[in-house]
Amino acid sequence: MRRVAIVSEHASPIAQAGSVDSGGQNVYVAQVARQLAAQGYAVDVFTRLDNAQLPRELEWGKGLRIIHVPAGPARYLPKEDMLPYMDQFGEFMLGYFGKCSHSYDLIHANFFMSAMAALPVARQFGIPLAVTFHALGRVRRQHQAEADKFPDSRFEIEDGIVRSADRIIAECPQDRRDLIELYGADPDHISMVPCGFDPQEMWPMEREPVRASLGWDPNAFYILQLGRMVPRKGVDNVIRGLSRLRKQYSVDARLCIVGGNTTAPSEESTPELARLKSIAREEGVLDFVEFTGRRGRSQLRRYYCASDVFATTPWYEPFGITPVEAMACARPVVGSDTGGIRYTVVDGVTGFLVPPKDPDALAERLARLALDRGLSARMGKAGAQRADQLFSWRCVGTQLANVFEGLYESSMAPVPARHWGAETRLTA
Template sequence: MKVNQPYIAFISEHASPLATLGGVDTGGQNVYVAQTAKYLARKGYKVDVFTRWEDASLPQTINWVPGVRVVHVKAGPVEVIAKENILDFMPEFTQGMVDFISAEGVNYDLVHAHFFMSGLVAANLKCILNIPFAITFHALGHVRRIHQGNSDQFPPQRLQIEEDIVKKADYIIAECPQDRDDLMNYYKAPSYKIVVIPCGFSHQEFYPIEKKVARKSLGLDANKHIILQLGRMVPRKGVDNVIRSLSYLKDPQSVQLLIVGGESEIPNPAESPELGRLQKIAAEHGVEMCIKFTGRKSREQLKFYYAAADIFISTPWYEPFGITPLEAMACGTPVIGSNVGGIKYTVVDGETGALVPPEDPSALAAKVEELVSDAKRLQVLGQNALKRVNNYFTWSHVTDKLAALYDKVIAVNHKGLLEQLSKEKIKAA
């Protein structure tokens, strides 16, 4: 426990640490916020996580785990709203935080904002209450616009807001080298403001399980080559690319593709239009018999899916970071990933898995066939993957880096306040 316990305010306007994962708007950011808050508390920090109130059955403040509170801020109607539609409620979110801070009498040493709308709130709080802030964008509007074009539903002012935040933030946390480069190239972020700190995985949640045991527990065929796609059901994740790749295999029937994720535990195209689109693609390519859509699974179940697979596949068009490859590697499973964003940082081609071009089902199929035909190589890749994530990507390692940055910002801010106080005393004398 730290002697002077720093008090940190997380802002994560749309990604609550309490959310059920797997939906359109719930994924890596929710995991990041939840895990870093928990691990920071274990290191002696107090953390309040501010998130938009969208469930009226929940109280405003929840003592979640020792050292961490989740504070629901009313910003717009208390209901689920797509993250693309909540920017207009950020002034109310800001005022809600100011009112909470005043009512509670708390003095936060630092705000860590997550995503650009939270960054907007943090910048306003810095102006109102003089609290320094760092930000992890988790995704950048310029990059999203390049890859999604007119399908990007965020308001156009997002880009200007992000540029303003870059100027006002005390530090910017990039999740990988590509993220750092994008911040510098598209936002003119000064290099001295950027610190690269990756995402992580929990070794309490994800660890190796014998493949036979995992497959038996899930009722899977022990003799099939099983490949796994797991994550949010949105087009940019490239699940359609994995489905199409099956038609390029010499013997598709020797492979079973598990697709884990969605809005519900039982796959329902009515609730998830993307699921319906994927099922249609599978039928068009004649590979529907090789695929099992499992629906959303609990965190407790995921390790069995990772461990049951010969290969985990993640081939998005772009990926700011991508936590699922880490989770797969933590279970000793090699990863084939797109050569983009954070994936090309976490997956070492030829050592922990393979990198392929995005949106290239033929190249993906060739790599799948190459790997599943060599059981000994798969085993070595899995062992290397396990070593890599445990050496570089545990949440403990991640929060060590965050804590070092926080302490630096807090020390500089306290020094500045003391100097200002000293000047005021001299002036008054």
């Protein structure tokens, strides 16, 4: 039996997705761990201890464990504040690997800090290291400028990881290009494996009954925005698009925004909420915007299926799981022409791609769907077919397992595939 260590310093698979630092990476880590376990791997997920009440080791299912790593205070920390504790994270892993009764065949690090902590462990014990970045510092800085709270040292750390990792997992073609063009990654050491959706969670439902269960107007045109409530997600742009859709195209449109730090959001618990409500008020659409707060995974399908269209217009998006989930629920997607959304959404077939920060373009595409329900239905059906063919977590797990098996076999070869220098520790 192969044993894999998945490292995800800030994104625990048991965290509630939808808050400021809990989102797609949490879902990714949870699903990849489950899929590998289902294929017969023994999987340990190493994640930072952020609650003193959590056990050091948690049996999470057959072949699945979560190891809570003491690194910094045992409470929530923004991921931007975790960098000083990554040496501590790595030292714990070194000790754990050295003392445990079993050996690991591969380490899969998620995010640059996880790779930073895991690299010395991989080299000391001769274990292949695969890295999924989920977001790249230079890309983030391009789009967020001074709002990016990570230090410049992140760039040098990522450069070292790109040079040293045995395999880099790119999530979409744009991610692969960025790794090559911005980091000088060797194309031969990159494998592209996307994110996915769970067919047991997401599938089409009849709109009318589920809309009634949410208390939505049966005749209105509903736009859904779902995800973390942070500025880069472009929720403000969707609000402005709603305003133009109502005023310029006379569409009786409503917007439901799912996300936030709590199930009953307040401006205190979710700071971004105050800004978004102010924008909705200025645009004259506050009465047509519903801020539902965070919802559990089991509830999300109802929101996707009750809506007419899913809209997501982030400034940038390394991949974006929510558009795939919306497609799996047979809903057309209008999304930013950037990153992973450019890969998952086929413009004019499964939805539309629009420039970020362009509410006029967004409103025009939404109006097309609102005024042509046949087009909307065709796009929804095409999206469901594309999701089923390319983006199920089972398919993702199989692709990753193939990559990992190739790495393991290469590591067993008499001649190492790559030469590593003596120094493998990366510092902030």
